[in-house]
Amino acid sequence: MRPVGDLSPNQLEKRRQIVEAARAVLARDGVSGATARAVADASPLTKSAIHYYFADMDQLVDEAMAGHIAGFLDELRGVGDPADDPVERFWAVVERYLGIFERMPGAARLWYGYWLDAVARDRPDPIARLHREVVALLVDLLTVAGGPEPGTRADALLSYLLGTVMRQAVGPVPFERVRREVGALCGLATAPAAAVVPEGGAGVAGATPKSRRGKKGKAARRSS
Secondary structure, three states, rough: OHHHHHHOOHHHHHHHHHHEEEEEHHHHOHHHHHHHHHHHHHOOOOOOHHHHOOOHHHHHHHHHHHHHHHHHHHHHOOOOOOOOHHHHHHHHHHHHHHHHHHHOHHHHHHHHHHHHHHHHHOOOOHHHHHHHHHHHHHHHHHHHHHHHHHHHHHHHHHHHHHHHHHHHOOOOHHHHHHHHHHHHHHHHOOOOOOOHHHHHHHOOOOOOOOOOOOOOOOOOOOOO
């Protein structure tokens, strides 16, 4: 394998093409389908080129999964406007997080398959790195929203969200329920406060968040 620092711009582009092909194979076939032959067939390069640019399939799959997570986090960061109410933006990100897995059922199977494969083969470091990246985003959101103990609660929130993705695979999880449970977990208001009005007047309740439908996710194991 050639060290990345020794590669020319043309070689770096070829390496990038291999990672993109691996991302496509992972999304289509899961971890078990991400073999060197499958990645070569999905790219303009050969199987020998994969072994030239990567030490092994673990390294390639780790980089491809990191790319998937980067795209996932970019979508979450793009939710709403930083100038919006930070609490409502937090809720919008939580809803989008679950909505991504609802919209792309294979994403859950891929993520959990990668996780289980790494644990089964005693490779916790790649999972820990990706976990830290997601938690860091949740810490930022909770901090701006004024949630107490954002570091501790962000870690618990990610565990909750991962579990809810699994619950969605079994049946619908209404977002009203998610909002109540996450609000209690993170110490945040679950809905805008009702307006205060003079005696004899009528209060105006906050908007009710929409429900969500549950769908399935994706998982597997790989051979090189």
